[in-house]
Amino acid sequence: MKKKITIKEIAKILMVSVSTVSKAMNDSPEISEKTKKKVKDLAKFYGYTPNHIAVSLKNQSTFNIGVIIPDIQNPFLAEVLKNIEITAKKKGYRIITFFTDEKLKEERESLNILSNGMVEGIIVCPSEETFVEREFKHFNNIAETTPIVTFDRIHKELDFNSVSVDDDQSILKACAHFKENNLKNILFVSSIGWLSVGKTRRRTFKSYMETEKAIEGETIEEHNLDELRAKIEARITDNSLPKIEAILGADIESTLIASASISRNKIKFIDEVSLIGYVNKNHNELQYPRVSYINQFPEKVGEKAVDLLINNLKEDHKKATLEIIKTEIVTKDTSK
């Protein structure tokens, strides 16, 4: 493997100083056009490009933004990530992405590495384990030296600029949607009861059901997807119980399972049962039936997160801003 050529070697070949080469490469007005051309031509010939690590160290700035994501396989997070990248690039920043697999340990490592001079600031969706353990110190340590923006998952101890989705409103809007259509027996299904976001979604559902006396709410929560499917199918085909008129899926998996269970048992959508849930937007459009869903606007989440971080870079933040993205119910084939 050839070594990359450096400014020093170019200087030697051209018999000029290192400073002259550096200035010429950076188009400094101090340097004559003639010298600039000479330097640039040789640089091109040898395929010289400045060493980024050296430039970063010297300038004490990297134009990198760190992004920490629990799981790329999650379509919502993948779409947020994509938009973080697009927005960052527009503003002249690159992103360096780490994945935590929902683990606290990996999150801590990622934060450490990124904050050691690799990036100007960090956008992070905290891992599930972080919430389970209620362990937030590592964020605060890092935040003293590196600006942090969190997204999607919030907690009162996470006192940073953050962007999240109006989760309560999403669930309430779905329930209200069912109510408007006069649906009385509503089943809440979830495979993420253990996840904090799963807990709040269930809590919101239940509290709605308590205030609405005319409507009955039931819940099925099960982490094992096969069992979840078995339980859902058992419930929707049990004629000895009140008929389920609507299902609310708390996550992509449970929504898919509910949709499949209904289809498999030849139950008719809308006529017999309605369904609203969370979906992979790209795929949902292609499926039959297309499930009515809660749109969380991942584009907006990503864009806003970058905005908050970059503003934060310029002026030290005083008070944490919390941006909340409004969601909407998108009606497709599984509900009126």
Next chain:
Amino acid sequence: MKKKITIKEIAKILMVSVSTVSKAMNDSPEISEKTKKKVKDLAKFYGYTPNHIAVSLKNQSTFNIGVIIPDIQNPFLAEVLKNIEITAKKKGYRIITFFTDEKLKEERESLNILSNGMVEGIIVCPSEETFVEREFKHFNNIAETTPIVTFDRIHKELDFNSVSVDDDQSILKACAHFKENNLKNILFVSSIGWLSVGKTRRRTFKSYMETEKAIEGETIEEHNLDELRAKIEARITDNSLPKIEAILGADIESTLIASASISRNKIKFIDEVSLIGYVNKNHNELQYPRVSYINQFPEKVGEKAVDLLINNLKEDHKKATLEIIKTEIVTKDTSK
């Protein structure tokens, strides 16, 4: 924002030299236990961690691997990426990921940035535009100084270590599967005719059909997904034409659309039509019906790519190795 503390400042506080602090932090045997403790305690107190950029510059090694991916929304690529990260981490490397959005320009930029000292080597899935333009020079330039491993998409001008999937065999295996089940009229559907991988899949399908006189092959290719669906539905419901007995989907989108079209028109899977295609494995398991699919083993692709790169780091490569991952047909609900 507080500045991060440096070795120099710790040295000053402790009234020892910078070298002593550095050696103590790195547990050098040259340093007494007493001094080590003193240094480490203070380092901990001030939250000192070594500046990665400086260490990289000094050591001329970063323990970073660059990864360049056309699109994270592609479930296959996302899964490969995940496994690249897992494998790299196991071997003590971090990954820095860039996305090209299938654009040549972005690919070129990503390669430039990564090769300027940021990483030890680069794993890349070349963008579609790169193939369309037949423009591979940028790879060769970079490859002189930075080891490159390509994956998933190959081309004879891309003379690097690479891992790819046995695409021809996949299509042939699916065709053979249909043949074994005595299916005569086979429809190949694709939304990626413009993509090189789409072209080879079609070509392979067609050549199989030519050799098998007893079987009829038809193809529908259409980039616009709504139109693709319209065309597929028109064909499978047209009774004036020979009945389609099996469908082969050339990509995730066309496979989903074919499955949905069949369901929407109440055509029975297996009895009336069989379907094999490419799927998002995680979601496919939850859907009804679960589509029979071609498993490309993204785990293996990711792991192998990292292996090849890391071996390449150690000994300069002489001749490019091409690893081919064998695929398999996984039978689910849409075929025998």
Next chain:
DNA sequence: CTGAAAGCGCTTACAG
């Protein structure tokens, strides 16, 4: 217009 010098934050061969 060009160059010598200092320095970004580290590591390490060498001297003591």
Next chain:
DNA sequence: CTGAAAGCGCTTACAG
């Protein structure tokens, strides 16, 4: 066992 010095590849204030 500790420290002074050189250097990784750059940039830039300063001198000439």
